Amino acid sequence: MTEESVTRFTTCPLCEATCGLEIELHGDEVAKVRGDSEDVFSAGFICPKGASIGELHADPDRISAPLLRRDGELVEASWDEAFAAIEAKLAPIRESGDRNSTGIYLGNPNAHTLDGLIYLRALIKATGTRNIFSATSVDQLPKQISSASMFGTGLSIPIPDVDHTDHMLILGANPLASNGSLMTAPDMRGKLRAIRGRGGKVVVIDPRRTRTAEAADEHHPIRPGRDAHFLAALAHTIVTEGLAAPGDVAEHIDGLDEIGEVVAPFSPETVEEVCGIAAPEIRRIARELAAAPSAAVYARIGTTTQEFGTLASWLVDVLNALTGNLDRRGGVMFPLAAAAQTNASGAGGRGRGFEMGRWGTRVRGMPEAFGELPVACLADEITEPGEGRIRALVTVAGNPLVSTPNVGRLGDAFDQLDLLVSIDCYLNETTSRADVVLPVLSPLERSHYDLAFYQLAVRNVANYSPPVLPPPAAIEPEWRTMLRLAGLFAGAGAGVDVDAFDDMVALEVARRETVTDGSPAQGMEPAEVLEALGERRGPERILDLMLRCGPYGAGIAGRPGRGEGFALSLDELERNPHGIDLGPMQPRLPEMLRTASGKVELCPPAIVADLDRLSEAIGRDGDGMVLIGRRDLRSNNSWMHNVPHLVRGKDRCTMHVNPADAERLGLAAGGAAAVSSRAGSVVVPVEVTDAIMEGVVSIPHGWGHDAESARMGVAAATPGVNSNLLSDEMLVDAISGNAVLNGIPVAVAPA
Numbered sequence: 085m086t087e088e089s090v091t092r093f094t095t096c097p098l099c100e101a102t103c104g105l106e107i108e109l110h111g112d113e114v115a116k117v118r119g120d121s122e123d124v125f126s127a128g129f130i131c132p133k134g135a136s137i138g139e140l141h142a143d144p145d146r147i148s149a150p151l152l153r154r155d156g157e158l159v160e161a162s163w164d165e166a167f168a169a170i171e172a173k174l175a176p177i178r179e180s181g182d183r184n185s186t187g188i189y190l191g192n193p194n195a196h197t198l199d200g201l202i203y204l205r206a207l208i209k210a211t212g213t214r215n216i217f218s219a220t221s222v223d224q225l226p227k228q229i230s231s232a233s234m235f236g237t238g239l240s241i242p243i244p245d246v247d248h249t250d251h252m253l254i255l256g257a258n259p260l261a262s263n264g265s266l267m268t269a270p271d272m273r274g275k276l277r278a279i280r281g282r283g284g285k286v287v288v289i290d291p292r293r294t295r296t297a298e299a300a301d302e303h304h305p306i307r308p309g310r311d312a313h314f315l316a317a318l319a320h321t322i323v324t325e326g327l328a329a330p331g332d333v334a335e336h337i338d339g340l341d342e343i344g345e346v347v348a349p350f351s352p353e354t355v356e357e358v359c360g361i362a363a364p365e366i367r368r369i370a371r372e373l374a375a376a377p378s379a380a381v382y383a384r385i386g387t388t389t390q391e392f393g394t395l396a397s398w399l400v401d402v403l404n405a406l407t408g409n410l411d412r413r414g415g416v417m418f419p420l421a422a423a424a425q426t427n428a429s430g431a432g433g434r435g436r437g438f439e440m441g442r443w444g445t446r447v448r449g450m451p452e453a454f455g456e457l458p459v460a461c462l463a464d465e466i467t468e469p470g471e472g473r474i475r476a477l478v479t480v481a482g483n484p485l486v487s488t489p490n491v492g493r494l495g496d497a498f499d500q501l502d503l504l505v506s507i508d509c510y511l512n513e514t515t516s517r518a519d520v521v522l523p524v525l526s527p528l529e530r531s532h533y534d535l536a537f538y539q540l541a542v543r544n545v546a547n548y549s550p551p552v553l554p555p556p557a558a559i560e561p562e563w564r565t566m567l568r569l570a571g572l573f574a575g576a577g578a579g580v581d582v583d584a585f586d587d588m589v590a591l592e593v594a595r596r597e598t599v600t601d602g603s604p605a606q607g608m609e610p611a612e613v614l615e616a617l618g619e620r621r622g623p624e625r626i627l628d629l630m631l632r633c634g635p636y637g638a639g640i641a642g643r644p645g646r647g648e649g650f651a652l653s654l655d656e657l658e659r660n661p662h663g664i665d666l667g668p669m670q671p672r673l674p675e676m677l678r679t680a681s682g683k684v685e686l687c688p689p690a691i692v693a694d695l696d697r698l699s700e701a702i703g704r705d706g707d708g709m710v711l712i713g714r715r716d717l718r719s720n721n722s723w724m725h726n727v728p729h730l731v732r733g734k735d736r737c738t739m740h741v742n743p744a745d746a747e748r749l750g751l752a753a754g755g756a757a758a759v760s761s762r763a764g765s766v767v768v769p770v771e772v773t774d775a776i777m778e779g780v781v782s783i784p785h786g787w788g789h790d791a792e793s794a795r796m797g798v799a800a801a802t803p804g805v806n807s808n809l810l811s812d813e814m815l816v817d818a819i820s821g822n823a824v825l826n827g828i829p830v831a832v833a834p835a
């Protein structure tokens with residue numbers, strides 16, 4: 085080590101695994117990134133993306149100043165100029181008085197930043213629009229709807245207790261590539277190996293023999309989009325063979341008696357053909373699941389971004405409940421995070437319950453859920469004339485022109501916008517079309533705490549990281565940009581007092597605590613609460629407040645906290661750079677419930693009603709090809725293809741096809757295929773592999789970096805094709821409106 089070399093620790097914000105990173109700095113340069121072996125959760129685990137965070141930080145293509153469109157070109161401008169330009173363009177739109185003329189699209193990285201999770205609410209409120217869209221509706225929305233319907237809130241998602249389970253049934257997830265999702269669990273390879281090492285079993289259901297399938301005991305290919313049939317047949321078997329044993333939690337469950345009737349149409353023999361798994365196998369899988377000392381059924385993106393996403397998501401937890409694995413060690417449980425855990429706040433045991441569809445999209449009438457609308461409807465809402473048409477769009481940390489269905493049509497719709505503003509770090513397929521682009525700090529220049537993912541973690545932990553490097557003066561912290569933009573939309577002009585606005589946001593968080601049962605701040609004056617928090621401002625002040633008032637909190641202003649054996653505050657987390665372990669998940673029923681009944685709703689009527697559609701699909705499938713996606717360990721949705729280390733080597737954006745299909749269709753390995761759907765067509769290199777089942781082809785999403793206006797030099801050199809030219813915005817899960825991104829009918833031919 086040279087003299088000026090220092091080591092800093094931070095939590096990786098790039099995926100849901102929340103690994104601790106040890107970063108060696110020489111001056112301001114990142115010399116080396118390792119896994120932090122002392123991290124209380126990840127214990128040194130790291131993946132190639134985390135290891136490349138220095139390269140991401142140093143990427144010369146990252147935007148370093150606000151960009152403003154002048155004479156058609158995006159040119160650097162001052163922050164004041166950028167905001168003045170937005171204000172000028174916004175004026176006529178605002179004058180119309182139609183608040184819904186503003187649309188917002190929020191991308192995935194917002195779930196990984198304090199700024200996004202704390203301050204976007206202010207931006208949304210300031211616009212007053214109902215036209216809120218996000219990556220949620222090309223992702224986990226169905227799981228949030230099933231969870232909210234069953235347990236009361238959208239983040240009450242049962243998480244597999246992978247550290248203790250004896251049996252894990254995994255559907256539509258490839259955690260060995262994705263590093264886990266709706267299951268924060270660094271080193272899933274190690275965790276799966278440990279399950280098998282203690283005599284347990286891992287079973288994977290996936291159209292493709294993935295890395296995860298290869299690390300499992302069993303792999304069963306399934307017809308894309310047919311998981312709900314399969315899961316219903318497992319439930320059918322368990323009920324009809326008398327294997328249901330919900331155990332002690334039964335007293336907290338409503339609807340147990342109805343389940344048998346509800347799944348009656350889905351015997352293994354009825355669904356074997358539609359899902360492609362033989363009836364005796366379905367029965368055996370069900371029996372083994374029921375017989376295991378403990379078991380966890382876990383499903384992810386392959387089961388949510390499909391035709392029956394909500395049904396599949398719901399049936400997963402029906403099975404967990406039927407087999408007695410809901411809310412018990414080794415089964416699935418509800419984490420108790422140190423901050424922002426809605427289902428741990430206030431009087432427990434019951435709540436307001438869940439309601440969706442309070443409004444809908446103008447054109448297709450798709451329902452609102454959790455305050456947002458399905459992004460599959462975004463193009464409609466920009467192009468259809470009339471009151472409520474989106475004329476100004478703000479994107480924050482999103483790349484909808486790559487990530488959402490039928491990007492061909494959405495791209496055309498974007499031509500009709502009067503104003504596009506993007507907050508982002510790159511000029512990509514979406515942001516390069518903006519009128520104004522507002523840059524953000526690199527992940528190493530800002531503080532970090534996972535408000536969202538600790539609520540989904542297989543172990544309760546808390547870890548705060550201060551910035552690794554000092555933020556450059558030229559770039560505003562993202563939360564300040566969000567508030568300044570919010571001020572503009574609220575009509576306060578381009579020069580809103582950001583610090584005063586921040587005080588208002590903090591005051592509102594404080595006010596909620598003062599009226600929350602059991603909060604140490606209950607009964608205090610909100611201003612008194614802020615006073616007690618001292619000098620901190622921005623996300624740190626609010627995080628400190630949440631931690632102090634949270635389930636492990638130190639309390640506030642001399643009032644004791646709720647944390648038995650813990651006294652968390654931001655100071656305490658700063659003293660523990662490798663994190664604080666809060667212990668394994670614990671049973672939380674019925675205290676965590678927020679349903680109106682105070683029970684687990686095993687048969688939510690709106691979900692059960694969709695089973696008719698499931699029945700109708702039986703026998704409907706033709707013998708045409710269908711398209712699914714996939715993820716690669718070295719990729720991250722659409723935005724990390726500009727990191728040289730991650731795109732090096734063999735082409736990752738290829739179409740996987742089974743040898744039998746390749747022969748029938750005349751496709752040669754290394755050749756090119758023309759793939760077309762109702763929405764569009766692409767030409768893509770062919771990779772022939774028996775890892776994918778017959779009748780199915782797979783193309784990863786996030787590629788297609790050929791936009792001329794983009795400035796991502798490395799990505800442009802290996803552009804790949806955009807698979808969302810093929811996904812169809814008219815294909816959605818009926819309940820949630822979530823886009824169908826797996827199981828898209830396509831025609832495939834040699835190109």
Ligand SMILES: Nc1nc2c(c(=O)[nH]1)N[C@H]1C(S)=C(S)[C@@H](COP(=O)(O)OP(=O)(O)OC[C@H]3O[C@@H](n4cnc5c(=O)[nH]c(N)nc54)[C@H](O)[C@@H]3O)O[C@H]1N2
Nearest residue numbers: 191192193219223481482483487507508713721722723785
């Ligand atoms: N066909 C198909 N499509 C899919 C999927 C699929 O499986 N198949 N998966 C879907 C899923 S699960 C998701 S989550 C979506 C993702 O959809 P999006 O969120 O729309 O896309 P990302 O590629 O994650 O784009 C993230 C953007 O945020 C920027 N960014 C990165 N860090 C920051 C930051 O700190 N602040 C700001 N302001 N910007 C930042 C990046 O430059 C990039 O522009 O894609 C979905 N699309």
Ligand SMILES: Nc1nc2c(c(=O)[nH]1)N[C@H]1C(S)=C(S)[C@@H](COP(=O)(O)OP(=O)(O)OC[C@H]3O[C@@H](n4cnc5c(=O)[nH]c(N)nc54)[C@H](O)[C@@H]3O)O[C@H]1N2
Nearest residue numbers: 256258262265308309384385386715716717719720721826
């Ligand atoms: N390396 C990397 N990691 C990531 C990301 C990334 O882009 N790259 N993205 C992050 C994001 S935003 C998310 S949401 C998570 C997603 O995390 P995962 O859900 O683990 O994502 P995938 O690896 O796409 O795994 C989905 C699997 O579903 C299978 N599948 C497709 N259709 C069906 C179907 O109909 N039924 C069944 N049973 N299986 C099906 C696919 O073959 C694939 O193996 O990953 C996160 N982590």
Ligand code: SF4
Nearest residue numbers: 096099102103131134
């Ligand atoms: S697994 Fe995820 S959190 Fe861990 S180093 Fe890789 S990208 Fe970062």
Ligand SMILES: [Mo]
Nearest residue numbers: 192219223224
């Ligand atoms: Mo995602």
